[in-house]
Amino acid sequence: MENALLVGLSRQVALARELDVIANNMANVGTNGFKARSARFNEYIMPRAKAEAFKPLDRPLSYVIDKGTPLDLSQGVIERTGNPLDVALKDDNYLVAQTPNGERYTRAGSLTVDRQGRLVTQTGLAVMGEAGPITFGAAEYDMRIAPDGTVTSDQGVRGRLRQVTFANPRDLANDGTNLFSSSVPAQPAGPLARLEPGAIERSNVKAVVEMTRLMEVQRNYQSVANMISRSDELRSRAISRLADQQA
Numbered sequence: 001m002e003n004a005l006l007v008g009l010s011r012q013v014a015l016a017r018e019l020d021v022i023a024n025n026m027a028n029v030g031t032n033g034f035k036a037r038s039a040r041f042n043e044y045i046m047p048r049a050k051a052e053a054f055k056p057l058d059r060p061l062s063y064v065i066d067k068g069t070p071l072d073l074s075q076g077v078i079e080r081t082g083n084p085l086d087v088a089l090k091d092d093n094y095l096v097a098q099t100p101n102g103e104r105y106t107r108a109g110s111l112t113v114d115r116q117g118r119l120v121t122q123t124g125l126a127v128m129g130e131a132g133p134i135t136f137g138a139a140e141y142d143m144r145i146a147p148d149g150t151v152t153s154d155q156g157v158r159g160r161l162r163q164v165t166f167a168n169p170r171d172l173a174n175d176g177t178n179l180f181s182s183s184v185p186a187q188p189a190g191p192l193a194r195l196e197p198g199a200i201e202r203s204n205v206k207a208v209v210e211m212t213r214l215m216e217v218q219r220n221y222q223s224v225a226n227m228i229s230r231s232d233e234l235r236s237r238a239i240s241r242l243a244d245q246q247a
Contacts, residue, residue, distance in 0.1 A: 008228040014041050014064040015221045021069050022214050025205045031178055032122075033076065033089070033107030034203035036210075040067040070170050076204035078196060084144040085111045085119070088196040093163040093189045096128040097121055097179060103128070104179040105164065105172070105186065110200050113143060119151065123177045129159035145197050163189035 018039040028034040041064050078088045087109035089095065094105035104125075111127055114120045119127045119134040126133040129151065136143060140153040149161035164186035166172065172180040 005228055005231055008224050008231070010064045011224050012221060012228075014039075014066065015217050015224070017066055018217050019214070019221070022210055022217065025210050026207070026214070028178075028203055029205045029207050029210075031108070031203050032110050032200050034178060034205065035076075035107065036072040036203070036205045037069040037174075038072060039069055041065065042067045071172060072204060073169055074204050076202045078199050079202055080199045081110075082198050083110075084142075084198060085113070086198055086200050087111065087145050087149075087161070088199040088201040089163070090194055090196065091165070091189075092169050093165055093193050094180070094186070095121075096162045096164055096186070097125040098128055098133065099125055099179070101175075103186075104175050104181055106179050107201060108178045109195070111145075119143075125179075128162045130162045131159055134159040134161075145195065147194050147197060148191075149193065149195055161195070163193045163195075165189045 021037050021039045025036045028036075073092060075090075087095075089107050089109055094107060095109065097104050097106055106121065108121060110122050111119055112122065113136055114124060117136045117138065117140075119129075119136070121127060128134075134151050136153055136158060137155065140155050142152075142154045143158075144152050145161065146152070149163060151158045151161060165188075166182060166184065166186060168184075171184065172182050175181040
């Protein structure tokens with residue numbers, strides 16, 4: 001009976017983790033460039049040591065353990081904005097943003113110019129060009145980004161957006177404010193990397209799918225909770241009957 005409680009508890013922990021992942025996806029339905037995650041689990045067999053000399057033989061118990069939350073790298077919907085500093089990234093490329101903790105990576109291409117004349121993300125982080133941060137003078141105007149990432153103003157070329165890629169982008173870790181970090185060095189996307197100017201990539205979260213998953217996980221969680229409750233009730237009855245017989 002204890003085994004049933006432990007198996008049920010492992011399943012509840014896994015479902016609670018999945019609820020967290022779904023909730024984060026739902027919270028970012030409207031976040032530009034956001035990549036959804038999904039929960040993955042493995043079966044964990046116990047016990048490893050078995051006593052085979054007695055009847056009935058030990059049976060392996062199947063628990064649930066967290067395998068990870070891989071990224072969904074599918075392209076989000078491209079939406080035209082007409083803003084000359086908006087860019088939608090293609091393929092598996094990422095822009096590079098400078099943070100106090102070092103370089104981070106993002107797909108959010110809604111860029112702007114801050115008071116210091118730097119090209120920045122919507123959260124105020126400097127966007128890196130191939131030669132460093134891209135800056136403009138106070139009197140410059142008509143800032144634009146070309147499909148190859150070249151940034152220009154009325155004064156001419158100001159730099160080119162640095163685009164990077166990763167050998168295994170599914171290993172990227174979320175680092176807050178729609179940023180990713182990587183333990184593996186980024187690789188240059190190359191001269192053929194292209195952007196779509198005047199557009200942004202929307203979140204790839206499918207709200208209807210996530211809502212369906214949310215309801216399914218909630219039902220499963222409640223089902224396991226009911227099973228645990230019944231098992232606990234059976235144990236209480238068994239203890240009560242044993243106590244009555246001893247009396």
